[in-house]
Amino acid sequence: MATFITAAEAKQRLDEFDVILDVRSQGEWDAGHLQLPSVRHIENLHQHPEKLAGLSDINNKKVLVHCGIGKRAEMVGMGNLKDLVPNLFVVIEGGYSHFSLAFLLLHKIRRF
Secondary structure, three states: EEEEEEEHHHHHHHHHOOOEEEOOOHHHHOEEEEOOOOOEEEHHHOOOOOHHHHHHHHHOOOOOEEOOOOOOHHHHHHHOOHHHHHOOOEEEEEOOOEEEEHHHHHHHEEOO
């Protein structure tokens, strides 16, 4: 079961997560993303459930999923990922667009 949180809450709890899944498009990722060892980019996971096969190593981890504003992350959290990851947190209110400036102050963000 997924726990839905806001971008503000995710920002405060960032260090708690073993894996952070960024499910935005490649163009969004290229425009800027979190530059942390725990971040994985799985482009448009909500449209490609077959990509879950590559995530079998995260089933016992605390996972945060985010997208640009929350809709795609919500779809991922309500889909098959909730069955694979029992400790799943999903940013549904906000997303990268809301917390990126706050993260920029706390962490190094890669810009192209």
